[in-house]
Amino acid sequence: MQRRTAKTLVITLIAAGVCAGLVWLISYQILPKMTGKMAFKQLLNGLTLGLMYVVIASGLSLIFGLMEVINFAHGALYMLGAYFGLTLFKLTGNFWLSLMVAPIIVGVVGMLLEYSTFRPLYGRNPLYHILLTFGLVLIIGNAAEMVWGKAYHLFPRPNGFEGTVGFFGITYPTYRLFVLTVGIGISIFMWFMLKKTKFGLIIRAGTHNREITSAFGIDISRYFTVVFGFGVAIAGAAGVLMAPILSLHPHMGDGIIITAFVVVVVGGLGSLSGAAVAGILIGLLESFSVVLFPAFTGVMMYFVMVIVLLVRPQGILGVEEIR
């Protein structure tokens, strides 16, 4: 009885502390620095960034769900997508063409990699895949350096999306709105593909239980290459989309892969809706903390991850029991 009261007291104290902290945060840190318009702008920024995280992380999550492989090279392939997009853009001068074709090339590269290097390692410890993909990061990063050089490249915004547009009292770059729309489009497409098609049904079944799916006469390993190719292709698409907002350099994928991992962990491993929620959450967090606590922007995401893991170790929407 005594212990229970003590525990309740501790919990109450912690809760009171958290509430006091929040009140202090809102009244002294957030309100003085924020206006409604600015908040709206950061909301849009956060959504754009968040949707790109969703796209990258859901590819990672899809690959992990089906093959139980952590693809460290995901960030490198995202970078490759941006560079392929740049080259195609320079060759043809057509942004739409490069947005369509670059992800396909990245997908093909991914499929070749999967077929030649991942395949011999299935059924072995996942560590070997981590190590393998780390080796691939070194190779792809350096190859990009050899082809495109170490310097930063700028990717011009496509025709018709150079300017800004005004609505609800703010002006906002048109291109970011376009990225936002495409991000939503890719997410909806993935949802549709996974939930409404036979292909998606097989993938989901394979994710759930590979043995039983095989027992139904489906050769699930044949789908590995396709899913891997698809997962990295959408990362490549995110690379092309982000290129006009960021600048291109051979190590642009090194940081984003960690963010994608955090998104996957926070959302719940193998859960695509979880990745969507977590991606947007972390995107918003990042865009708001840039304004509010610029010194802690980088740490914020890990802070959220630790809290989520303490409360829900399986992630926000992770249904799978953590073994």
Add this chain to the structure above:
Amino acid sequence: MSVRLSGLLRGTEKSYYWFLVLLFLLGFLPLGTVAGAYSIFYLRFTTELLVLGLFALSVDIIMGYTGLVSLGPAAFFGVGAYAGGLTLLNLANSIWLALLVALVLSGVAAWVIGYLSIRIRGVYFAMLTLAFAEMFHELAFNWQSLTGGSDGLAGVPRPDIGIGPFVLSLADPYVCFYFVLAVVILIYYGCVRLVNSPFGRILQAIRDNEERIEFIGYDVRAFKRRSFVISGMIGGVSGCLFALVRFVDPGILHWFTSAEALVMNLFGGMGTLYGPIIGAFAFLFARDLISSYTEHWRIILGIVFVAFVLYSPQGIVGLSRALMERVVPIIIRLIRTILGGTRRESALSGVGESGLYPGNQSFSKQEQEKTDDGT
């Protein structure tokens, strides 16, 4: 999902001590510098190799002996380096105090990270440790007032060590070399004792069959956590030594540092204690050699690395063992035929093979797993 490390080597009692002898023999290295056979640069380089070998060894404890794949060992290396460097800069110019602070702080960091992440198994654990290490990386960058941001810690002093009446300065490369070598030998010997102790046996049993150990009644999580803390503390010590031989900047907390530690383990052969140290030597020598010829050393290293993962996951130690198993019996047979041995005798020597070299077992087990792909 299975977290078993297939194709893992087992260090044998004899080989542990053979490597200890090798480490002692390394103590003769400065003779060459004194005699002028090679420049002092190689002494400094070997000191650095030893420090990174120690770091790789810390990863082997958690990965090779406990079966936990941690992707964030750089966190402890970095905490140790910053703790040691800051102690030397601000508190006292004493290496013992610096080592102690590094040991304690990295141990605390390892306990907290371990407490939060060991509850979750497998690939999830790997991702979590990675994210925690990145958190330290961000902290080192952003906590300007303490860490100096991206500039790192400038001008970490090289303290003196007093042994009896003698006072030696660690700024002297010879003293530094012997000091680092002594620490490495001490920790290596401690690790040999550790993995052969009842505690170490339980760790290895957890690696081999976690469920069984749980059913026997051991608190698996507590053992994993202890192993994680020990590994973190060794990593912290190696970080502190790194602050002594090189410099401290946030770069050492980048996930590339963690990945390099894994690479060293893979190159050398994990689960043997000495494999990672050999791997560290091989990896850094190769990197140094290739980077002196071409600036694109990463691509060559990456290809070699991928080849190792695909074709020789047991690393250099595994390769040399396999070589020993194939070559040594042939030599024995050759000697016997030269000496006029009969056919019956050579048949007998074939039977004895697997008994002579214990590595044979794990090798054949791995071959087996290659054939049934599990998919």
